[in-house]
Amino acid sequence: MVGIDDQGDFIIQLRKEFLDEVSFLLEQCEESYLKLENPTLRTEELTNIFRLAHSIKGSGTVVGYDDLAEFAHVVEDCLTLLRDLPERVTPEITSLLLKAGDAFKTRVEMLKKNSPDAWNIADLKVQIVATTQALKGVKQSEVPTPALTVQTPQEVQSPTATPTVQPHQPTLTLVTPPAAISSMHAAPAKQDPTEHHEHPEHHDTHAHEHSHSKSSQGVSVKVDSVRIDAVLDLVGELVVIKSQLLQERSRVAHLSIRENEVLALLDKTVRDLQDKTLSMRMTSLKPLFLKVQRTVRDLAIKLNKPIEFTMSGEDIEIDRTMIELLNDPLIHIVRNALDHGIEKGAQRKLLGKTEKGFISMTAKHAGGRIVVEIKDDGSGIDREKVLAKAINNKIISETQRNLTNQQVYDLIFAPGFSTADAVTDISGRGVGLDVVKSNIQKLKGTIEIDTEMGKGSIFRLSLPLTTAITEGIVVIINQIRYVIPMDSIRELLRIEAGSVTNVRGEEECLSVRGRILPLVKMNLLMKINGISNTILEAMNLKASQVTATKSEITETRTDMVVVIDHLGYNIALTIDAVLGQNQVVVKPLGQNINTTNGVAGAAIMGDGKIALVLDLDGLVRYVRASNSQADRIAREKKKQLKAA
Secondary structure (H helix, E strand, O other): OOOHHHHHHHHHHHHHHHHHHHHHHHHHHHHHHHHOOOOOOHHHHHHHHHHHHHHHHHHHHHOOOHHHHHHHHHHHHHHHHHHHOHHHOOHHHHHHHHHHHHHHHHHHHHHHOOOOOOOOOHHHHHHHHHHHHHHHHHHHHOOOOHHHHHOOHHHHHOOOOOOOOOOOOOOOOOOOOHHHHHHHOOOOOOOOHHHHHOOHHHHOOOHHHOOOOOOOOOOOOOOOHHHHHHHHHHHHHHHHHHHHHHHHHHHOOOOOHHHHHHHHHHHHHHHHHHHHHHHHOEEEOHHHHHHHHHHHHHHHHHHOOOEEEEEEOOOOEEEHHHHHHHHHHHHHHHHHHHHHHOOOHHHHHHOOOOOOEEEEEEEEEEOOEEEEEEEEOOOOOOHHHHHHHHHHOOOOOHHHOOOOHHHHHHHHHOOOOOOOOOOOOOOOOOOHHHHHHHHHHHOOOEEEEEEEOOOEEEEEEEEEOOOOEEEEEEEEEOOEEEEEEHHHEEEEEEOOOOOEEEEOOOEEEEEEOOEEEEEEOHHHHOOOOOHHHHHHHHOOOOHHHOEOOHHHHHOOOOOEEEEEEEOOEEEEEEEOEEEEEEEEEEEOOOHHHOOOOOEEEEEEOOOOOEEEEEOHHHHHHHHHHHHHHHHHHHHHHHHHHHHO
8 A cells, every 4th residue: 555655756756757758758859840841741740749749738637737738738739730731830830839849848847946937828828829720710711521531641731632522511520539640640659648657768868869669679767977977987997997907917927828818808898898888978969959950940030031051960979968068159159150140131142142041060070079060151250350359359469460360260269259240139249159169178179260251151169079088099208108099090100211391491291102291299399398397287296107117218219200180180290109009088187277289188097107198189270370370471471572
């Protein structure tokens, strides 16, 4: 027999599972709302949204959330008619349904937080009821036939279908059970609403990978992200212990075959465990991309700028801890593209462009990282306008006009910087892009801008897949151990006689099989009294903790380079020695040294010492900036010679 207290606990648990279920369904239906404007997909997506409303209505009543169930009933009535009249879905109706979805989300979050605030949906409910009444009038004017009860979705949408019933005949009102409606659309049969409380397992950390069907995949469980992070930390410690064992093995003269087999098995098991644990923290970019798509749609309507938005690569997975920090940068970039970049329709026609603007967002893997690009075909960024604004705001001085293009475009990320002529409720305060830069830096990522006046702009974000465990080779530079991420290493080679050349009389380059690569002398860039010393002080470390052993130092050479392929840009880094390949747990350096070029973090090695992890993004930016500056100086010299 269940006691009173047990009944209370049961209801609390039932409500929690219901709210989790609804949150999941709302996330899944976000794409359906946005697809309503596609006539070929409209019928199917209306069915998906109908199922959502029907589930909330039925299950909400069971758990005592009557206001949520009542509103769902209002939405359901409207959707019932829209499914019979899909051709009547307009952008205004789509916007209304999107507002209804937002209202559901708001209420669910309020209930999760036990918020006492009022749920103000009276006006929205009136609009939906008015839309429903208007649709009823349309449907009654079209006098249905008995054959309407068995029409396929294609037949319902057919403009050639004509009623055969005479006007004097009574109108047939058919109430179709949800299961029958689902079968008409070749979809799985609708389950009883209470089933949503019997299967809370569908909201695990990979819920996005599952369909609405509960029969297709294995049983899953919900796990708190804190627990997953704790397991990942333990796996990181296990990786360090494994490295210590493997290092000790190298010092032992002779090991039995069995001992070597056990160590090899341990290595493989730890790697497999690491991969599985990391996969639990990965989530698809799709929900984030859909938020951006929704933002573009709503803002385009508000600004009266027709926009064609495309996205690709949304199924790529990224560490879920990075999603929250990535949300604001993407939103701010598309808002700026719409408000500042994309011209009005009339202006676009005068410029020879299509009236409809274009924005695309793509994600792809590149060199062990994820690259997200937001591209528009707007007016581009005016270099001179940015410079003038930066000088006027005293961000730079008048003497700094010879900055490279990338350095100039980086100025737009300064706090309070804006080239907008007027402040609006959308932009102009100089806050958005500052948030973009700061959040990307927190993610250990980088952002670059490619732009051309009159043609448009590309914002390119480079992000790590995860910030936890990295595979890399351990090298020595200036007697200090460094880790170079394996994913970006193209090859390791020795410098041959005559392969080093000077470009413009200043920069040294390396010729590799006909290719000319920038040569970075790491022993000069990462000297102990420069960057590395700063890092050691900030981390409260002694030089002995990062210095290689005497035996390792004696084996150093001066003719070794590592060729790096980072996001399609190749550079050659000089090193003193290679110690081997290893898995390391990367730890951040701290906020006070996050901007240090050349170093991204630190890792504990098998012998207990510290190795610094090279920041390839920072090195590539340094080389590209140096080359751009050199090119600019070379062009100025040519102009001076011609003038003379």
